[in-house]
Amino acid sequence: MSWPGQEDVFFSTSLASYLDKKLLVLLRDGRKLLGILRSFDQFANVVLEGAHERVIVGELYCDIVLGLYVIRGENVVLIGELDPEREELPASMTPGWAIQRGDLKDCFFPFFFQAQKAEKEASDLKGTMRKRMEFLDLD
Amino acid sequence: MLFFSYFKELVGKEVTVELKNDLAIKGILHSVDQYLNIKLENTRVVDQDKYPHMLSVRNCFIRGSVVRYVQLPPDGVDIDILHDATRREARGG
Numbered sequence: 001m002s003w004p005g006q007e008d009v010f011f012s013t014s015l016a017s018y019l020d021k022k023l024l025v026l027l028r029d030g031r032k033l034l035g036i037l038r039s040f041d042q043f044a045n046v047v048l049e050g051a052h053e054r055v056i057v058g059e060l061y062c063d064i065v066l067g068l069y070v071i072r073g074e075n076v077v078l079i080g081e082l083d084p085e086r087e088e089l090p091a092s093m094t095p096g097w098a099i100q101r102g103d104l105k106d107c108f109f110p111f112f113f114q115a116q117k118a119e120k121e122a123s124d125l126k127g128t129m130r131k132r133m134e135f136l137d138l139d
Numbered sequence: 140m141l142f143f144s145y146f147k148e149l150v151g152k153e154v155t156v157e158l159k160n161d162l163a164i165k166g167i168l169h170s171v172d173q174y175l176n177i178k179l180e181n182t183r184v185v186d187q188d189k190y191p192h193m194l195s196v197r198n199c200f201i202r203g204s205v206v207r208y209v210q211l212p213p214d215g216v217d218i219d220i221l222h223d224a225t226r227r228e229a230r231g232g
Contacts, residue, residue: 013172015200024196028205030160032192044176044202054192077158077205080182080196088195 015040018081023048025071026078032056034082035069043073057115060094141228145221146171146209155185155210156201162190164199175203 018037025033025046035048051069055062082088150168156177157163163186166179178200184193 011170013170013176013178013200018200024192026160026162028160044200056192073202074204076202077160078162078164078199078201080193080199083195083197086195086197088192090191090194093191 015044015046015079018079022082022084024078024080024082025076026080027071027075028077029075033066033069033071034063035066037079041073044076044079045073046071046076046079055116056089056093057119059092060115061089062095140173141224142175143171143173144224145216146175146177149211149215152212152215154179154212154215155208156206157208157210158201158205159207160205162193164193164201166199169198172203175206177201177203177206177209 015037019040021037023035023037025035025048027033032054033048033051034054035051037046038049039047048069048071051066052063053066055064146168150170152168153165154168155163155165156179162184164179164182164184166182169178169180171177178198180198182193182196182199184190184196187193
């Protein structure tokens with residue numbers, strides 16, 4: 001097996017052109033992980049250095065520091081290159097602050113998760129109401 | 140391999156990829172591989188307000204297994220060639 005040349009990788013679907021760049025990885029469960037791509041394979045298994053999860057609830061957001069992560073490819077939905085020239089989030093969004101896992105009790109984090117849970121429950125409820133009313137042919 | 144070859148013909152055209160999680164992304168098809176993984180350039184999320192985290196994503200890689208639809212440009216397909224290729228594939232050749 002031969003390795004593709006430096007110029008080939010930019011024309012292929014390989015993730016090689018994203019190596020050492022800051023990426024956004026969307027997972028199947030809706031989580032958003034950010035980090036620097038250090039390795040990958042043909043299944044889209046990826047290694048992220050300095051990974052953090054970005055939690056967004058309404059206009060609030062927060063980053064949870066995770067560290068070095070290996071993500072199994074089957075959970076990956078999308079890998080996006082973050083353009084350093086552009087803002088990562090709309091200016092209207094309010095930042096939280098990076099918080100180390102296991103040190104959550106004296107920050108606004110419990111509140112944050114509560115808000116996230118409430119938002120999810122609301123959207124689930126909307127989903128089930130819609131499903132129950134489907135026979136009405138709402139569209 | 141038919142659809143792999145088919146998508147290769149579409150490289151450079153603007154497509155909209157709708158994912159199984161309802162996220163729809165419009166962009167220039169950069170490349171595609173045997174799993175129908177897709178790389179898009181100059182991407183724009185169709186419903187940007189709903190997905191604020193996608194704001195600074197210009198190029199992206201989409202795993203083939205999560206794609207629901209690929210919306211093509213109207214002139215992106217030559218039906219006759221596709222028919223011929225389909226028959227050839229069906230005959231196993």
